Amino acid sequence: MTSMTSTGRADRTVTMREVAERAGVSVTTVSHVVNDKPGARIGAEARARVQQAVEELGYRPNVLAKNLVQGTSAFIGLVADSIATTPFAGQIIRGAQEEAWRHGRVLLVANTEGDEAAERDALAMMLEYKVRGILYSTWNHRATAIPDALAETDHVLVNCFAPGTPTRAVVPDEVDGGRTATELLLSQGHRRIAFVNTTSPSPAREGRLQGYREAHAALGAGVDEALVLEAAPEQEGGYAIAEQVLSLGATGVFCHNDRVAMGLYDALRERGLRIPGDMAVVGFDNQEVIAGHLRPPLSTVALPHYELGAAGVRVLLGAEEVEPGASLRVACPAVTRSSIAAL
């Protein structure tokens, strides 16, 4: 047992040489045993002595030294523009983190909160740590310009894309999501489905609308363009749009996101209307705290953040193929709860 300080820290760092000495073998042998080198003929007796020495000394290999000699690090960098604002970034990080781990890699995370200097510093740091590659992610799906430093290493964009560059990206399939959300309502017999889209231009806005149209088209049903509304993508927007939705005679609503749905819930309730009886509601995002706990729980479509992060790592490591300049589109699965009923 090594001695400890009052706060419990082991004060000496055990090296391979010490293990070798105690086991009475060379460092080469220790290296072979510790790394379980295939094709290394080590006597059972020597191996045992090494293992015992490792145990007794509490030896931990120094990965930094190993990386240095091998010329490769196991690091993957992830720069996120915001881990504060939403729980979304957390899921991207988690997905990347776990997938990296599965491949024996370690994630170096930096959040820039949109600050350019912070971003530059973060990238420099990652490059100095000789990362295997960098994942550049944004919390909301959008087009972005990529910083120059990224070019110094392999990189993949996550939840964003850089039009007109050869950069590979992994993004949510908004069209698929819009279609899925609409189908949730169509499949229950609804035919007058209002779509409360967001007012801010974005891939989500265009994509989900297209999905809404496609879902109708697939059924040979037409879309009454009057049913396509717009509101600020927040509770307040959903609350304010209720009147219009009602006046249009819709029996179901597809909201741009869960927060809009939450606001709509409030407005409907104030009018004494019931969900899903008087109005079926579908959200988007699957923001747990909201969707899972509204009354009634909200049926919605999930933004696949975890999967985005995980796929990003796979693309970076070449485990998943994506053409230069292309985007891998990840499906947005339906999450059925109880805010929809058959018409």
Added chain:
Amino acid sequence: MTSMTSTGRADRTVTMREVAERAGVSVTTVSHVVNDKPGARIGAEARARVQQAVEELGYRPNVLAKNLVQGTSAFIGLVADSIATTPFAGQIIRGAQEEAWRHGRVLLVANTEGDEAAERDALAMMLEYKVRGILYSTWNHRATAIPDALAETDHVLVNCFAPGTPTRAVVPDEVDGGRTATELLLSQGHRRIAFVNTTSPSPAREGRLQGYREAHAALGAGVDEALVLEAAPEQEGGYAIAEQVLSLGATGVFCHNDRVAMGLYDALRERGLRIPGDMAVVGFDNQEVIAGHLRPPLSTVALPHYELGAAGVRVLLGAEEVEPGASLRVACPAVTRSSIAAL
């Protein structure tokens, strides 16, 4: 300019020796210039040549090599039990991340999602990277047992504590929080304040109740024990407890958390009651998506997750002093919105 592959990766790694050669100086000189060594007498001319060479070659120092020779790494490990379940863990990570950065350190994050094997692996990994120390955190404030491997390096607990050990911890000040929440109501003249506590035993449960009592005591006001209720710490619990709160003749409620408050909102609204007119409501946690957007926006008390992470780093680095076995208590600030009105 170094040549690039189709995906934009620089394919060669430039070393200090190459910079030295191109600048026509020794590596020592390069090292001095690059690190801006204090007390290094370098001629203006040589310095300029080095800087130019660095620029032209696109040289990036190899931190791993530097760490190796200096015997110290700039890594700090953070193991979190859950970055998935709540947005809270994200804030702890962010706080730790940014504070570490301020001290020139890099955070190595691992999330275990409660899995023991994952935790063991994560700790082993961090130890192998020769971290300066480890932050061990949980998403909710609670007592915890600490894994043996932690003893191998300096460590600090964040949002949890290990009773009966010399481990230092950083936790939210629940008593302060409970007092703050109660005072929000008391200061508006409310005297019959119901407290919907959680049913699960925890520091939060005991602490907030104590704070509730202290706030009353400070005013010389007694506490009617009948006003202290309990409910499952979720929307559903808040919804179900409404009847009791009302029957007690309370004019204000302090809810164990924002989700309980959200459920209570629903129940009050169903009865045609208005907030804050008919009932003033205070939550706890300051869970943005909820508290900031309920109708009316919820006054609450914030759990200082960011600050917990940041303080953890400071304690670990010795920038903030904490006795072995002691806990640093971080205040829970009030966040005033519009769910309270003067009586």
Added chain:
DNA sequence: TTGAAAGCGCTAACAC
């Protein structure tokens, strides 16, 4: 089956 030795990229004496 095992060991000696070179060297990864860098820093830090110490010499010039």
Added chain:
DNA sequence: GTGTTAGCGCTTTCAA
């Protein structure tokens, strides 16, 4: 002012 040199802890030929 600037260069030489000896490692940091490890892997990896190559030889024994």
